[in-house]
Amino acid sequence: GQNIDQPTEMTATEGAIVQINCTYQTSGFNGLFWYQQHAGEAPTFLSYNVLDGLEEKGRFSSFLSRSKGYSYLLLKELQMKDSASYLCAVRDIAGTYKYIFGTGTRLKVLA
Amino acid sequence: NAGVTQTPKFRILKIGQSMTLQCTQDMNHNYMYWYRQDPGMGLKLIYYSVGAGITDKGEVPNGYNVSRSTTEDFPLRLELAAPSQTSVYFCASSYGAGGQTEQYFGPGTRLTVT
Numbered sequence: 223g224q225n226i227d228q229p230t231e232m233t234a235t236e237g238a239i240v241q242i243n244c245t246y247q248t249s250g251f252n253g254l255f256w257y258q259q260h261a262g263e264a265p266t267f268l269s270y271n272v273l274d275g276l277e278e279k280g281r282f283s284s285f286l287s288r289s290k291g292y293s294y295l296l297l298k299e300l301q302m303k304d305s306a307s308y309l310c311a312v313r314d315i316a317g318t319y320k321y322i323f324g325t326g327t328r329l330k331v332l333a
Numbered sequence: 334n335a336g337v338t339q340t341p342k343f344r345i346l347k348i349g350q351s352m353t354l355q356c357t358q359d360m361n362h363n364y365m366y367w368y369r370q371d372p373g374m375g376l377k378l379i380y381y382s383v384g385a386g387i388t389d390k391g392e393v394p395n396g397y398n399v400s401r402s403t404t405e406d407f408p409l410r411l412e413l414a415a416p417s418q419t420s421v422y423f424c425a426s427s428y429g430a431g432g433q434t435e436q437y438f439g440p441g442t443r444l445t446v447t
Contacts, residue, residue, distance in 0.1 A: 226375070255435060264423060265376070267435035309375065313430075320391065321366075321436070323375035 224248045226324035228310050233330045238300050242327045244293045244310035256284050256295045257309040259326065265309055269295065297329075305331045335359050337439035339424050345445045346414040354409040354442050356424030364427045365407040366436065367391075367399065369420040376423065382407055383430070414446045 226246045234240040246254070253272040257265035271277055271286035271293060283296040295308055307326040314320050340355045358365065363384045368376040378391030382401040396418060398410040407426075411418060421443050425436040 230373075252431065253433075264438035264440050265436075266438070270433040270435065272433075311376075320378060320381070321376075323368075323377075325373060325375040 224314065224322050226310055226312060226322055228308075228324040228327045230325070231328045231330070233332060234300055235332050236300055236302060239296065239298050240300060240329065242295045242297070242308050242310075242329065244295070244324060246291050246293070246310070246312050246322075246324075248312050248314045248322060250315035251288060251312060252315045253313040254284075254286055254293050255311045255313065255321070256282075256293075257311065259307045259309055261306070268308075300331050302331050302333065305329060337424055337426055337437050339422075339439035339442050341442060342440065343443045345447065346411075348414060348416065348446060350414050351410070351412050352414070352444075354411070354422055354424075354444075356407045356409065356439060357405050358407075358424075358426040358437070358439075359405065360426060360428070360437065361404060362426035362428050362437070363404070364430055364434075365401065366425040366427075367397070367407070367409045368423045368425065369393065369418075370423060370441075371420050379409065379422075411444075416446050418444065419446045420444060 256268040259265040269284040276285045281298045286293045309326045310324040337358045366381045367379040377393045380399040382388045424439040427434045427436045
């Protein structure tokens with residue numbers, strides 16, 4: 223089957239570092255995406271990994287291990303505006319390109 | 334450059350009614366998608382299109398229909414609305430399907446069927 227698992231909720235303090243994990247089982251793999259979604263708003267793109275390793279983008283980094291079916295999103299120097307849901311999505315090749323989304327991790331940043 | 338726009342923002346339907354959710358993008362993207370997002374759940378793909386005149390089913394297509402007569406527009410039709418179709422609907426588009434071609438999402442349509 224196809225499945226993506228993420229923790230439902232996490233809480234962290236302003237200025238801290240938080241790691242949001244994502245494990246996946248899909249029939250094919252053609253890239254992993256992280257999206258940020260503020261409450262009541264549309265998802266917006268954060269990062270993309272297709273090869274193993276770490277991709278860094280300012281305060282955000284994303285890591286991928288294809289052999290383990292595992293990724294994480296690392297957020298540094300947390301700010302209140304980082305309070306949002308973080309969606310992990312795998313692009314699967316099953317005849318054609320399709321995206322499978324996890325249920326999202328709701329992050330609360332406390333002052 | 335408006336990106337992806339969706340109308341309406343909110344709608345309440347009675348069981349059995351029909352409606353069309355509109356989606357337009359001005360980025361000249363070939364790929365367009367319709368998702369639904371239920372509370373506490375991930376995005377589920379309803380239908381997608383790889384170009385004008387070409388559409389295909391996603392994970393949860395039952396009860397919906399789409400058409401793609403132009404590159405810009407990708408309307409989603411609900412026939413005989415049911416309470417199970419209460420959800421937030423997002424339209425998205427992307428330039429291609431490979432590499433770092435992220436999806437751009439519209440603001441969503443919040444639909445309640447009672």
